[in-house]
Amino acid sequence: NAGVTQTPKFQVLKTGQSMTLQCAQDMNHEYMSWYRQDPGMGLRLIHYSVGAGITDQGEVPNGYNVSRSTTEDFPLRLLSAAPSQTSVYFCASSNLGQTNTEAFFGQGTRLTVV
């Protein structure tokens, strides 16, 4: 059971570099989202999608882009990395249409920007 798969698990970037964090799910979930986790701040929503072709901003979208061309994939792009983007990133997916929907999380990507 793959669930939600994130790659890479670790990444070091130099300031100004770009990269894409990959996220894929095999549960046919409509809803996918990206969070960043920082000490003392819990999880903050970056972007989310309620279905293929539909994305929206969360609490902290600046510096990040997303797209949702398929139900399965929801990549997160950093166009010009900054030290403030050093964090642990989690992708999650869930079903809509149910009030008791459970979110399934990937293992996380630990990103360091130097």
Added chain:
Amino acid sequence: GNSVTQMEGPVTLSEEAFLTINCTYTATGYPSLFWYVQYPGEGLQLLLKATKADDKGSNKGFEATYRKETTSFHLEKGSVQVSDSAVYFCALFSRGGGNKLTFGTGTQLKVEL
């Protein structure tokens, strides 16, 4: 908007002690409430949930009751083990909140022998 407030950690307990982690919320509509757990180096996983007032969620000896009158969803366990050491997140999902899962800041639990 929606928000979740958790007690700050870390919480340090001896094995077999009683655990309470407080969680209160503000939400539009009728939210579903969740507790997620994050073990070291891993992603979050669902621990328990409750979808309406007075529901009690339970799993692995943990319990939480959805209290609408006090807007609370406190996590309890009668006897903690070292293996329960983790970070615990309270969360809510509300359609009135834009179909978003809103998390608290997390509470780190350390259980010692």
